[in-house]
Amino acid sequence: MSAPASYGHSGGRSLELLSVVAPVYNEEALIGEFYARVCSALEGLPFELVLVDDGSTDGSQIMLDRLAAEDPRVRVVFLSRNFGHQTALTAGLDHARGNAVVMLDADLQDPPELIVRMLDHWTAGCDVVYAVREHREGESTFKLATARWFYRLFDRLAQVELQQNSGDFRLLDRRALDALLSMRERSRFLRGMTVWVGYRQAAVPYRRDPRYAGETKYTLSKMLRFSLDAISSFSHRPLQLATLFGFVISTLAFIAIPLVVVLRFSGSYLPGFGSVTIAVLLLGGIQLIALGIIGEYVGRIYDEVKGRPLYLVRSRLNMPDAEDESLAPLPPVIGERSHPSV
Numbered sequence: 483m484s485a486p487a488s489y490g491h492s493g494g495r496s497l498e499l500l501s502v503v504a505p506v507y508n509e510e511a512l513i514g515e516f517y518a519r520v521c522s523a524l525e526g527l528p529f530e531l532v533l534v535d536d537g538s539t540d541g542s543q544i545m546l547d548r549l550a551a552e553d554p555r556v557r558v559v560f561l562s563r564n565f566g567h568q569t570a571l572t573a574g575l576d577h578a579r580g581n582a583v584v585m586l587d588a589d590l591q592d593p594p595e596l597i598v599r600m601l602d603h604w605t606a607g608c609d610v611v612y613a614v615r616e617h618r619e620g621e622s623t624f625k626l627a628t629a630r631w632f633y634r635l636f637d638r639l640a641q642v643e644l645q646q647n648s649g650d651f652r653l654l655d656r657r658a659l660d661a662l663l664s665m666r667e668r669s670r671f672l673r674g675m676t677v678w679v680g681y682r683q684a685a686v687p688y689r690r691d692p693r694y695a696g697e698t699k700y701t702l703s704k705m706l707r708f709s710l711d712a713i714s715s716f717s718h719r720p721l722q723l724a725t726l727f728g729f730v731i732s733t734l735a736f737i738a739i740p741l742v743v744v745l746r747f748s749g750s751y752l753p754g755f756g757s758v759t760i761a762v763l764l765l766g767g768i769q770l771i772a773l774g775i776i777g778e779y780v781g782r783i784y785d786e787v788k789g790r791p792l793y794l795v796r797s798r799l800n801m802p803d804a805e806d807e808s809l810a811p812l813p814p815v816i817g818e819r820s821h822p823s824v
């Protein structure tokens with residue numbers, strides 16, 4: 483495959499194939515437009531578009547079938563049910579064959595036109611190029627505020643440094659992708675994991691557009707679970723905070739003991755009941771919170787220990803190298819890497 487001049491050997495990297503990976507969940511209204519925008523943005527470049535259907539229940543499947551039939555560059559993975567955004571993205575990355583890979587949302591909030599600028603950084607030797615949202619259009623004040631709180635909290639708690647306002651829109655070199663794919667943990671926070679792998683990283687600012695069509699697929703509960711996954715996979719700080727709270731409260735109690743004794747013998751009147759009730763409730767509450775925090779981690783350990791596959795594939799299109807073209811049963815390595823690196 484011949485790469486165009488601008489992506490030739492300058493900087494030591496030549497583009498053999500660019501994989502563009504996008505998850506799709508009930509997006510029938512925008513798949514056609516997304517495909518058109520990607521094709522026009524990447525005209526002349528050798529690319530494949532890996533679309534992952536995350537258990538859509540609308541007409542997305544028909545649209546994807548049609549696209550794959552018309553264009554062999556469109557490769558589709560249908561998951562057996564809705565596994566969630568991060569897992570769907572992982573499934574797409576598993577199937578990407580490119581030596582550079584871009585992941586972005588299908589709703590056109592991440593403009594495909596930016597990919598060419600990201601590729602410039604990659605050609606210059608960067609391994610992870612992430613897009614940073616300078617403006618976010620068409621999103622509710624609630625979403626923007628909670629996103630801001632989350633990034634601030636994550637920054638305080640986690641051991642990786644995440645750029646404020648960087649989403650999952652990023653370009654990875656094959657070696658960074660291979661490192662990422664070797665991490666098969668269940669609670670996936672891809673934007674943190676791509677920073678964790680290190681190598682040479684670069685940021686590209688962009689303007690995040692409103693959704694092209696349809697509604698956000700991230701409900702409040704999905705967002706909450708996502709934030710908990712993010713923090714628990716990159717930080718033990720909540721557990722340490724629980725311990726710290728325990729020490730603070732016990733210290734208070736130790737200080738209170740002699741105080742009560744002195745007051746008792748000095749004859750001061752101690753009504754007691756109110757303060758005791760408050761102390762019992764406070765301590766009970768703190769203990770339950772600490773148990774809850776531990777529970778979040780234990781639950782995740784349990785999920786990991788079960789060792790289930792990350793996702794199940796129902797069928798694939800335009801993937802002659804995959805064995806289950808026609809809904810044949812999958813090999814037991816489902817969800818593990820199915821392609822060797824290019």
Ligand code: UDP
Binds near residue numbers: 564
């Ligand atoms: N998505 C998915 N599975 C889900 C939820 C979302 O594959 O369970 C896809 C969705 O189709 C879109 C991308 O993930 O392409 C981002 O989702 P969305 O735009 O709803 O999230 P937001 O941009 O509002 O955070």
Ligand code: MG
Binds near residue numbers: 587589591693698
């Ligand atoms: Mg979106």
